Amino acid sequence: METISIIDAKEHVNEEVKIGVWLTNKRSSGKIAFLQFRDGTAFFQGVVVKNNVGEETFELAKEIRQEESLYVTGTIHQDKRSHFGYEIEVSNIEEVGKSEDYPITPKEHGVDFLMDHRHLWLRSKRQFAVMQIRNELIRATYEFFNKEGFIKIDAPILTGSAPEGTTELFHTKYFDKDAYLSQSGQLYEEAGAMAYGKVFSFGPTFRAEKSKTRRHLIEFWMIEPEMAFMHQEQSLELQECYIAFLVQSVLDHCQYELKLLERDPEILKRYTQLPYPRISYDKAIEMLTESGEFPDVKWGEDFGSPEETFLAEHFSKPVFVVNYPKAIKPFYMEPHPTRDDIVVCADLLAPEGYGEIIGGSERATDVNYLIKQLEKAGLNKSDYEWYLDLRRYGSVPHSGFGLGLERAVTWITGEEHIREAIPFPRLLNRIYP
Numbered sequence: 436m437e438t439i440s441i442i443d444a445k446e447h448v449n450e451e452v453k454i455g456v457w458l459t460n461k462r463s464s465g466k467i468a469f470l471q472f473r474d475g476t477a478f479f480q481g482v483v484v485k486n487n488v489g490e491e492t493f494e495l496a497k498e499i500r501q502e503e504s505l506y507v508t509g510t511i512h513q514d515k516r517s518h519f520g521y522e523i524e525v526s527n528i529e530e531v532g533k534s535e536d537y538p539i540t541p542k543e544h545g546v547d548f549l550m551d552h553r554h555l556w557l558r559s560k561r562q563f564a565v566m567q568i569r570n571e572l573i574r575a576t577y578e579f580f581n582k583e584g585f586i587k588i589d590a591p592i593l594t595g596s597a598p599e600g601t602t603e604l605f606h607t608k609y610f611d612k613d614a615y616l617s618q619s620g621q622l623y624e625e626a627g628a629m630a631y632g633k634v635f636s637f638g639p640t641f642r643a644e645k646s647k648t649r650r651h652l653i654e655f656w657m658i659e660p661e662m663a664f665m666h667q668e669q670s671l672e673l674q675e676c677y678i679a680f681l682v683q684s685v686l687d688h689c690q691y692e693l694k695l696l697e698r699d700p701e702i703l704k705r706y707t708q709l710p711y712p713r714i715s716y717d718k719a720i721e722m723l724t725e726s727g728e729f730p731d732v733k734w735g736e737d738f739g740s741p742e743e744t745f746l747a748e749h750f751s752k753p754v755f756v757v758n759y760p761k762a763i764k765p766f767y768m769e770p771h772p773t774r775d776d777i778v779v780c781a782d783l784l785a786p787e788g789y790g791e792i793i794g795g796s797e798r799a800t801d802v803n804y805l806i807k808q809l810e811k812a813g814l815n816k817s818d819y820e821w822y823l824d825l826r827r828y829g830s831v832p833h834s835g836f837g838l839g840l841e842r843a844v845t846w847i848t849g850e851e852h853i854r855e856a857i858p859f860p861r862l863l864n865r866i867y868p
Contacts, residue, residue: 436508442476444521447511454523455531456481457558458503460541461496468496470525472507477691478560480514480522481507488526495528501540502558504532518694561850564692568685569844573637575684576658579677580635585660588627588634590620596818605643616641621835622767622822624661625798628833629825635660637840652841661835667769667779667797670834671713671755674783674793677838678753679707685847698849702787705752713755716777719746737763740790747786757781766808769797781836789846795836802826 438453439446456472463469466485471478485493499505506529514522539555549556556562580587593607593614605616620636627634640657662670682703685693693700714722723729723742732742737759747754758777761770768778780796799805802823809816816823844850 440476441472441474441479441519444477444479444511444519444523448513448521449510451508451510451526452523453506453508456505456507458499458501458505458534459558459560460501461499463497466493468493470496470499470507472505472523473558473560473563475563477519478563478695479519480517481509481525482522483525483528487524492525492528495530496525499528499530500534501537502534503530504534505530518691560695564689564695565844565848565850567692568689568848569840571685571688572681572840572844572847575681576637576677578684579680580633580660583633583673585633585635586627586631588624588631588636590617590623590636590638590659592617592639594618596622596814596822603642603644605641616643618642619657619837620659621661621837624659624835625822625825625833628661628663628835629829629831632663633660655842656840657837658840659835659837661798661833663831663833665834666832667757667781667834670795670797670836671757671781672710674781674795674836675709675711675753675755678711678783678793678843679709681843682706682847696848696850698847702849703847706786708752711753711755711783712750713757713781714746715757716759719756722746722749735760735762740788743784743790744788747784747790748788751786753786753792754784755781756784764796766812766814767796767798767805769799770804785842785846787846787849789842792843792846793836793838795834797832797834800826800830800832802830 436451436453437447438455441454441456454472454474456474458470459473459478460471461468468483470481470483472481483493483496507523507525508527509523509525511521511523514520537555538552539549539559557566593609594617595609595612595614604618607614607616617638617640619640620638624634624636636659638656639654641654642652662673686700686703686707690700717734719738720732720734723732723745726745728745729742738746746756757780758771759780759782761768761776761778764778764780768780771777771779778796782791783793784790785792799808805823805826806816809819
């Protein structure tokens with residue numbers, strides 16, 4: 436008899452197998468007990484028939500509690516009524532670890548309660564599905580960039596300078612020097628691009644802002660590619676191909692998880708259709724003004740959630756908004772060739788109210804321009820001498836972007852809150868969810 440995982444049940448129909456599981460729920464009907472099992476790979480049902488197993492096993496099936504760990508032995512059958520498609524007719528149950536008064540019961544719980552029990556919430560069906568899809572996005576990211584000829588460069592988590600300004604940095608000490616938790620790996624990736632042409636990083640980033648919106652986290656993971664000899668339009672083409680590849684990968688490999696989340700695959704299929712529309716920031720302001728829904732919108736201000744939602748819903752697919760005002764963007768962006776008030780950049784806005792999932796730009800190449808921008812931003816030039824060196828020694832047109840993994844996961848899974856996409860307990864996120 437073979438020991439298998441639930442996910443492999445389809446390979447063992449009408450065979451007797453053994454599986455290590457946890458009990459998630461149960462009910463009984465006369466002489467039949469229905470047990471809901473999970474093992475980390477999938478969820479499915481176990482059926483215990485009293486006349487087939489005897490009194491002792493049947494009584495154990497009725498007595499075991501939620502989240503008790505077990506070895507179950509039985510025969511796999513098809514079950515077309517379930518999301519999973521298979522079940523096990525149980526012949527024997529072996530207790531492994533007891534569970535008493537498990538706090539997350541099958542009833543409804545508030546998000547605050549679940550946040551306080553994230554270490555256990557991770558076991559639920561929705562969190563299982565979200566984390567499986569998150570894992571698929573990570574796998575697909577490596578596949579995509581490897582195919583495109585990128586190499587991975589790991590940026591430091593402790594940094595001595597800020598790419599986006601100092602107000603959102605967590606300050607610490609690196610022995611006798613000031614240091615900060617990474618806000619972005621971008622500046623370091625630019626150094627990598629000047630060495631290897633096409634590079635990307637994937638790592639944790641931090642924002643020291645006490646935001647309590649559903650779209651912000653204190654800690655999240657970023658994918659940040661940088662490409663030498665690449666202008667903005669080429670970068671946008673790469674970005675949309677990357678997003679379409681991620682969505683298609685979920686459609687190809689996560690149908691079971693999408694069913695658990697009740698996420699309509701037909702909606703996701705729209706997001707694989709390229710190209711994505713492109714509108715200028717100027718056009719976006721015009722659309723918002725003409726709608727009559729945003730009387731306070733002004734040129735020169737960044738968009739909030741309602742504005743981003745309106746723009747993305749207008750196109751029913753992700754949309755690039757290009758060339759934002761220079762005053763609201765970081766110092767490193769390339770100035771527009773014909774206008775002094777805007778920079779060559781783009782945000783990719785996701786539909787369904789999820790907002791910006793990618794921010795990117797062409798990077799400024801003129802060292803004197805960058806020095807002026809650093810001064811204007813109130814940043815210490817000496818902290819950025821290494822960055823300026825990238826322009827002094829063989830500078831080339833180059834572009835890059837950053838994708839926030841958690842927001843992308845939330846959008847693709849259709850979850851309401853980013854925090855639901857990160858169920859693992861993290862102190863920073865619990866203080867400022």
